[in-house]
Amino acid sequence: MKLLKTAVKNAVLESMERILHEHKDELLLANQKDLAAFNKDDQALYDRLVVDDKKVGQMIQAVKEVRLQEDPVNKEISKKHLENGLEITNKTAPFGTIMIIYESRPDVTVEAAVLAFKANNKILLKGGKEAYYSNKALVKFWHMALDEHNLGKDYIQFLEMDRTQTQAFLKNPDQPLDLIVPRGGERLIAFVKxxxxxxxxxxxxxxNFLYVHPEADWQMTKKVIINAKTHKISACNALDKILLDINLPDYEGKIQELARLLKEHQVSLVVDEKVSKSLPNEERIKENSIWQEEFLSMKCVIGSVANLEEAVVLINENSGGHSAAIMTSNNQVAQEFMDAVDCAAVYQNASTRFTDGGQMGVGAELAISTDKLHHRGPLGLKQLVTNKYYILGNGQIRN
Structure with missing residues (x-):
C-alpha cells in the first residue's frame, strides 16, 4: 500500500472536523431514525446508540486529537550494522486492511476510521443494524473529506451485510484482509474466530472485579465502587464483581453498609453463600457461571474471599481479562495483586472506569484489546502499525 504523506492525512482529518461540525444536524436526524426503531428494553445498547450535541463534539475532538498526534508509520524501531556489512533497520509499517465489527456506538465509526487512516490502513466498518442511519451518515462525511483531497473512498468502507453475508465474507473476502477486530460480546467474538x-x-x-483488602480505606472504597458500578453501565470497563476479604475489620457491618449504598443507587445484588449470612434477603448465586457473566446493567455480585491468593485465583478463572482493582493502603500487597492478576489493566485504589484510551493518555481507541498479541489494552494510534525489516547489502551471500 502506498504510504501517504503526513500532511495529506492531516488535511483529510481537518476536513472531517469541519464536515462533522457543518453537517451536525444531518447526523442528529439520522440518529433519531435509529433511536426511533430501537427497542429501549436494552438500556445499555440504547445508551451507546445515542448521538447528541455533546457526542458530536467528542467525535470532532477525537479526530483533532489524532490529527495532532505524531504519524506512527515508517518510524525507526532499531538499526544494526552487522560484521558482514549488512545494514538492518526495523521500521513501523501499516497493517494493510483492518475490518472492525461492532454494535451500536456510532462514535466507533469515527474513532476506528480516524485511527486506521492516520496509520495508513484501509478500514472496513461493519456496524450493527441498530446504528445503520447514523453510520451511513458518518461514512458519507468521511468520503466527502477524502474526496476533497482526491483520495479514493476505499480507505474507509461501509459494509452492508447481514449475518450470513458476513460469514461468507469472513471465509472468502473479496479483497485482502489483514486484521479483524470484533468489538462486542462473546457470541460475536466466537463467530468471528x-x-x-x-x-x-x-x-x-x-x-471486571474489585477486591477489598483488609487494609482498605473504607470511605475511599465505597466511593470507587459506586463510580465503577454506576457511572456508565453500558461500558466494558464497568464493575460487575466485588470481593470482600473476610478479615476486613467489621466485615459484616461493612457488607451491610455496602449493600445499602448499592441499593440506594438502584443496583440489584447477587451474593455468595458466605455473604448471604450477612445479607439473608438478597438473591443467592444459583450457578457458578454467573462469575463469568458481564452484566451491562445495574446488577452486581458480592462475594467473599479468605485472602489475596483466593481473590487472584477467582479473578483469573472468571474475569474477561479486561480490568481488575484492589483497594488497599498496603502498596506491597497491591503490587502482588497487580503482578498476579491476568488482566489488561490493573488498579490500586481507583475505579476501573479509567480503562479507556482517552482517560489513559492514549487518545482515541479502536478497541480495548484483551489479547496478548500484538498489543494489550487500549488500541490507539501507535498500536495500529506492525513492523517491517529493511536490509541493505552490497552483494552479501550466506555461506
Whole structure:
C-alpha cells in the first residue's frame, strides 16, 4: 500500500472536523431514525446508540486529537550494522486492511476510521443494524473529506451485510484482509474466530472485579465502587464483581453498609453463600457461571474471599481479562495483586472506569484489546502499525 504523506492525512482529518461540525444536524436526524426503531428494553445498547450535541463534539475532538498526534508509520524501531556489512533497520509499517465489527456506538465509526487512516490502513466498518442511519451518515462525511483531497473512498468502507453475508465474507473476502477486530460480546467474538481466515484481535468482554483488602480505606472504597458500578453501565470497563476479604475489620457491618449504598443507587445484588449470612434477603448465586457473566446493567455480585491468593485465583478463572482493582493502603500487597492478576489493566485504589484510551493518555481507541498479541489494552494510534525489516547489502551471500 502506498504510504501517504503526513500532511495529506492531516488535511483529510481537518476536513472531517469541519464536515462533522457543518453537517451536525444531518447526523442528529439520522440518529433519531435509529433511536426511533430501537427497542429501549436494552438500556445499555440504547445508551451507546445515542448521538447528541455533546457526542458530536467528542467525535470532532477525537479526530483533532489524532490529527495532532505524531504519524506512527515508517518510524525507526532499531538499526544494526552487522560484521558482514549488512545494514538492518526495523521500521513501523501499516497493517494493510483492518475490518472492525461492532454494535451500536456510532462514535466507533469515527474513532476506528480516524485511527486506521492516520496509520495508513484501509478500514472496513461493519456496524450493527441498530446504528445503520447514523453510520451511513458518518461514512458519507468521511468520503466527502477524502474526496476533497482526491483520495479514493476505499480507505474507509461501509459494509452492508447481514449475518450470513458476513460469514461468507469472513471465509472468502473479496479483497485482502489483514486484521479483524470484533468489538462486542462473546457470541460475536466466537463467530468471528470460527469463520475468519486472517488474524483476529479480540476486544474482549468486561466482567471486571474489585477486591477489598483488609487494609482498605473504607470511605475511599465505597466511593470507587459506586463510580465503577454506576457511572456508565453500558461500558466494558464497568464493575460487575466485588470481593470482600473476610478479615476486613467489621466485615459484616461493612457488607451491610455496602449493600445499602448499592441499593440506594438502584443496583440489584447477587451474593455468595458466605455473604448471604450477612445479607439473608438478597438473591443467592444459583450457578457458578454467573462469575463469568458481564452484566451491562445495574446488577452486581458480592462475594467473599479468605485472602489475596483466593481473590487472584477467582479473578483469573472468571474475569474477561479486561480490568481488575484492589483497594488497599498496603502498596506491597497491591503490587502482588497487580503482578498476579491476568488482566489488561490493573488498579490500586481507583475505579476501573479509567480503562479507556482517552482517560489513559492514549487518545482515541479502536478497541480495548484483551489479547496478548500484538498489543494489550487500549488500541490507539501507535498500536495500529506492525513492523517491517529493511536490509541493505552490497552483494552479501550466506555461506
Amino acid at each position: 470460527e469463520h475468519a481466515k486472517c488474524a483476529v484481535l479480540v476486544s474482549g468482554r468486561g466482567n
